[in-house]
Amino acid sequence: MKNRQILLSSNDIPTAWYNLYGDIPEALLPVLHPGTGEPVTPSDLLPLFPEELIKQEVSTEKWIEIPEAVREKLAIWRPSPLVRATNLEEMLKTPARIYFKNESVSPAGSHKPNTAVAQAYYNAQAGVKRLTTETGAGQWGSSIAFAASLFGLECKVFMVRVSYEQKPYRRSLMRTWGASVVPSPSPDTEFGRAMLAKDHQCTGSLGIAISEAVEAAVSDEDTRYSLGSVLSHVCLHQTVIGLELKKQLAIAEETPDVLVGCAGGGSNFAGFVFPFVTETMAGKGPRLIAVEPAACPSLTRGSYAYDFGDTAGMAPMAPMYTLGHNFVPSGIHAGGLRYHGMGAQISWLRHKGVIDAVAYHQNAVFEAAKMFASAEGIIAAPETAHAIRGAVDEAIRCRETGEEKCIVFNLSGHGHFDLAAYDAYLAGELEDFQLDDGDISGSLKDLPKASVGVPT
Numbered sequence: 001m002k003n004r005q006i007l008l009s010s011n012d013i014p015t016a017w018y019n020l021y022g023d024i025p026e027a028l029l030p031v032l033h034p035g036t037g038e039p040v041t042p043s044d045l046l047p048l049f050p051e052e053l054i055k056q057e058v059s060t061e062k063w064i065e066i067p068e069a070v071r072e073k074l075a076i077w078r079p080s081p082l083v084r085a086t087n088l089e090e091m092l093k094t095p096a097r098i099y100f101k102n103e104s105v106s107p108a109g110s111h112k113p114n115t116a117v118a119q120a121y122y123n124a125q126a127g128v129k130r131l132t133t134e135t136g137a138g139q140w141g142s143s144i145a146f147a148a149s150l151f152g153l154e155c156k157v158f159m160v161r162v163s164y165e166q167k168p169y170r171r172s173l174m175r176t177w178g179a180s181v182v183p184s185p186s187p188d189t190e191f192g193r194a195m196l197a198k199d200h201q202c203t204g205s206l207g208i209a210i211s212e213a214v215e216a217a218v219s220d221e222d223t224r225y226s227l228g229s230v231l232s233h234v235c236l237h238q239t240v241i242g243l244e245l246k247k248q249l250a251i252a253e254e255t256p257d258v259l260v261g262c263a264g265g266g267s268n269f270a271g272f273v274f275p276f277v278t279e280t281m282a283g284k285g286p287r288l289i290a291v292e293p294a295a296c297p298s299l300t301r302g303s304y305a306y307d308f309g310d311t312a313g314m315a316p317m318a319p320m321y322t323l324g325h326n327f328v329p330s331g332i333h334a335g336g337l338r339y340h341g342m343g344a345q346i347s348w349l350r351h352k353g354v355i356d357a358v359a360y361h362q363n364a365v366f367e368a369a370k371m372f373a374s375a376e377g378i379i380a381a382p383e384t385a386h387a388i389r390g391a392v393d394e395a396i397r398c399r400e401t402g403e404e405k406c407i408v409f410n411l412s413g414h415g416h417f418d419l420a421a422y423d424a425y426l427a428g429e430l431e432d433f434q435l436d437d438g439d440i441s442g443s444l445k446d447l448p449k450a451s452v453g454v455p456t
Contacts, residue, residue: 004086006248008079013071018239020274020345021232022062028348032317032450034308039452040316047218048225050126053119056233064236066118073117073150077106078240082248082408087375089395096398097254098391100411101245101272102378108173110381110413111268112143112228115237119226120147129222130154134184134209136264137163137335137383138170139413140228145179155179158186158212161204163335169417184209191215191312205328206265206339211312218314229265230309230318230343238271241410246275249408256286257405258394261412262386263290263299263357264337266346268412273355274345281354286408288355290346291390293365295433296329298322298342299350299357301440306450307341319454320347324443330433332362333421334382340443360389361432366425368392369415381413382421 021028030039045054056064066074085098103111123131131153135141141157148155157179164171164183171181182188184204185195189212195202202208210227217225227234249256259276261269269290279285292299298321307322309315322341323329329338342350349355362382369385371392372378380388391409398405415422424430 004084006082006252008244008247010075012244012247013074013078014066014240014243015071016063016065017236018243018275019059019062019064019236020277021060023278028344029319029452029454031344032306032452034313034316037317037450048214050122050128050224052122052125053233056236057231067121070118070121074114074240079244080105080241082245082252085376088372091371091375092392092395092399094395094399095402095404096395097404097406098395099406099408101241101408102411103241103268104378104411104414108139108143108146109416110139110143111238111241111271111410112140113147114240114271115228115234115267116143116147117150118237120144120151120153123224123226124151124153128153128224130156131226132156132158132213132216132223133226133228134158134160134206134213135228136160136206136338137381138167138174138417139336139381139383141179141181142170142173142177144226144228145174145177148179149177156216157181158184158209160184160206160209160335160338161202162331166333166335166420167417173417184212186212188212189215203328203331205311207311207325210310211314214310214314229267229339230341232345234267235270235274235343235345238267239274241268241271242273242275245272245408254406256408258287258289258407260289260291260387260390260394260407260409262337262383263292263342263346264339264383266343268410270343270346272410277349277354289390290355290357291386292357292359293332293334293337293386294359294361295332295435296323296338297359297435298340300359302341303444303447304347304351305447305454306452307447309341313448317448317450318344320344321350322447323440324446326446327440327443332433333418334362334365334386336383337386358390360386363425363430363432365389366422366430370425378411379415379422380411381415382418384412384415387412
């Protein structure tokens with residue numbers, strides 16, 4: 001029997017994170033202060049983050065050492081397996097070789113603890129007592145709740161209301177690890193109360209939840225804010241995925257032709273592909289494909305501009321592909337991808353043509369997820385199902401052309417708490433939301449005026 005799983009030992013957990021800023025050939029545009037519009041200084045970020053994370057956010061060092069205490073916690077589940085999806089290959093009748101990096105093996109069921117553990121560690125080292133955060137589908141909220149429990153921190157999670165109602169067991173997971181969870185917009189913050197006054201049935205968005213979490217953090221000197229995607233230090237921590245993948249592909253004697261990951265704010269996609277980016281930029285690496293929902297298509301239909309990271313305009317402005325910070329996406333089941341903008345590093349790579357992006361409606365996504373479940377037995381999260389759809393389509397193209405490509409996708413999380421979405425798909429009740437140009441242009445009218453321009 002062929003070995004379908006390429007496994008590493010605990011000794012193979014990376015000892016350093018890979019920092020894309022150490023290899024990018026030009027300086028990226030600065031992040032701007034939301035009040036002054038001037039470049040943010042490290043001191044501006046101290047009310048939100050501990051000093052060590054701020055240093056990582058702005059570092060241009062190619063490698064940043066992973067503390068031993070962090071590696072010890074990562075070893076609870078890492079390294080994650082690389083799996084050959086031979087049953088899926090046979091189902092698709094494709095000559096392509098399909099692999100997936102299985103990040104669903106973490107205690108929280110996704111890639112998110114890779115950065116949650118690091119962030120909780122640095123906050124605990126700085127004497128912080130509690131963390132606030134937002135979450136969409138609950139993958140991040142459960143991950144930071146888990147990590148906070150490892151380091152003795154309190155944690156409060158503002159969960160996007162539509163997901164709070166769709167995914168009750170994600171709430172249970174967070175509370176089991178000791179976190180408090182409230183639906184956002186909530187009556188717990190000034191901004192939440194203002195949003196509810198405008199629309200008491202507001203389904204929420206990640207931008208709104210971020211505003212609430214930031215407000216709660218800056219209102220208490222013992223509290224800091226923790227973000228699960230978008231920021232550079234978050235993407236940095238996720239590179240353990242791609243670094244392990246490189247070792248595993250070498251063991252399998254494979255050279256990847258295509259890497260596919262879902263993208264909302266960008267963390268799992270970044271961690272998966274960043275260690276391969278310099279090869280791709282040199283014309284010697286794999287094609288890098290980010291897959292997003294058609295209902296929230298920042299990379300495929302957004303504008304490359306400066307925008308706030310949150311709805312209230314409390315978070316810094318960053319150069320990003322954005323749909324506008326006031327954009328409230330439809331209530332699709334992939335809650336973790338319902339974010340108006342994309343991380344600055346991924347946006348830069350998209351702007352430079354280094355990565356490709358595609359968008360799918362959710363029925364097509366769940367069709368691929370069901371196919372994958374039938375072939376490989378894994379129920380994927382709705383977010384991850386976008387990557388599966390992208391990989392399946394690439395494999396079908398290989399069937400049509402006869403190309404024997406090596407396709408690898410990031411299985412960023414399982415869907416054990418997302419079965420209501422599968423029920424809706426199986427019953428034919430899943431809606432594909434049509435997003436017209438007016439929906440996007442309307443929210444893009446509210447982009448902030450930045451002191452630094454984004455090149456076209």
